[in-house]
Amino acid sequence: MNDFWANVSRYPRYFITIVLGIFFSFFGWLKPLLKNPVSAVALVGFLVSSFVFLYFTLAAMLGLHEAQPPA
Structure with a gap:
């Protein structure tokens, strides 16, 4: 049962990593337009x-x- 909760506790970190990766990728694409x-x-x-x-x-x-x- 401890393995289950350890696995479930990784999902928020994975979600935050995916969202930040999308944000940084999108910002990197828009950065030249801000000049x-x-x-x-x-x-x-x-x-x-x-x-x-x-x-x-x-x-x-x-x-x-x-x-x-x-x-």
């Missing part, structure tokens, strides 16, 4: 608009901002 101010502004604008779009889409799908009927 030019025009492309840096466009990249930041794209990232912000993507997060805003994702937020509003998920909020609408989950019904977080539905109008309340009058009491």
